[in-house]
Amino acid sequence: NAGVTQTPKFQVLKTGQSMTLQCAQDMNHNSMYWYRQDPGMGLRLIYYSASEGTTDKGEVPNGYNVSRLNKREFSLRLESAAPSQTSVYFCASNDRAWNTEAFFGQGTRLTVV
Amino acid sequence: SQQGEEDPQALSIQEGENATMNCSYKTSINNLQWYRQNSGRGLVHLILIRSNEREKHSGRLRVTLDTSKKSSSLLITASRAADTASYFCAAQRGSNYKLTFGKGTLLTVNP
Numbered sequence: 148n149a150g151v152t153q154t155p156k157f158q159v160l161k162t163g164q165s166m167t168l169q170c171a172q173d174m175n176h177n178s179m180y181w182y183r184q185d186p187g188m189g190l191r192l193i194y195y196s197a198s199e200g201t202t203d204k205g206e207v208p209n210g211y212n213v214s215r216l217n218k219r220e221f222s223l224r225l226e227s228a229a230p231s232q233t234s235v236y237f238c239a240s241n242d243r244a245w246n247t248e249a250f251f252g253q254g255t256r257l258t259v260v
Numbered sequence: 261s262q263q264g265e266e267d268p269q270a271l272s273i274q275e276g277e278n279a280t281m282n283c284s285y286k287t288s289i290n291n292l293q294w295y296r297q298n299s300g301r302g303l304v305h306l307i308l309i310r311s312n313e314r315e316k317h318s319g320r321l322r323v324t325l326d327t328s329k330k331s332s333s334l335l336i337t338a339s340r341a342a343d344t345a346s347y348f349c350a351a352q353r354g355s356n357y358k359l360t361f362g363k364g365t366l367l368t369v370n371p
Binding site for chain 1: 266290291293295300301302303304305308310348350352356357358359360361362363364
């Protein structure tokens with residue numbers, strides 16, 4: 148009964164390096180989301196995917212790309228990491244059918260030095 | 261800009277007191293949700309209120325929604341030290357059910 152699983156949990160990158168954050172859900176949900184959380188800023192939406200094969204920009208998409216690989220998986224890629232991308236990243240999913248709650252992963256704490 | 265704004269940013273109360281948090285939003289919604297986050301953890305859903313509902317209860321939680329004022333409030337009654345956490349409102353809108361969050365209220369319940 149995993150729910151939403153994010154990997155890795157922690158990561159340190161050097162400026163300019165690339166990496167992919169992985170997210171998988173086992174609840175057969177249609178919608179998936181990536182957020183970043185910074186102190187005092189709450190959660191800001193980076194990208195979301197309403198269904199397999201579709202992705203849309205959120206509030207802060209610059210510097211990120213996403214792939215909705217299949218219904219279960221939604222990855223977030225940083226092509227050239229910058230210190231401003233130091234944050235905690237959360238993946239979430241929900242059933243788009245009608246007015247449903249979102250389920251969150253435990254987060255990835257990313258530090259870019 | 262973020263679509264939800266919680267008020268107050270921080271709230272400190274004594275155990276047994278009630279805690280009220282408010283949320284305002286800017287554009288029409290499908291529903292308004294409240295989440296809780298313990299320090300360093302993921303978010304946990306508390307309650308959802310649909311745009312055609314005005315009040316909803318779940319245990320010690322009471323949420324109201326005023327679509328004319330574009331605002332919602334979360335009331336936690338008879339608070340406990342274990343209620344200490346950050347609370348976020350989230351607005352879901354559009355045919356793609358985009359879900360955006362406010363900045364949150366940090367609630368501290370003192371024993």
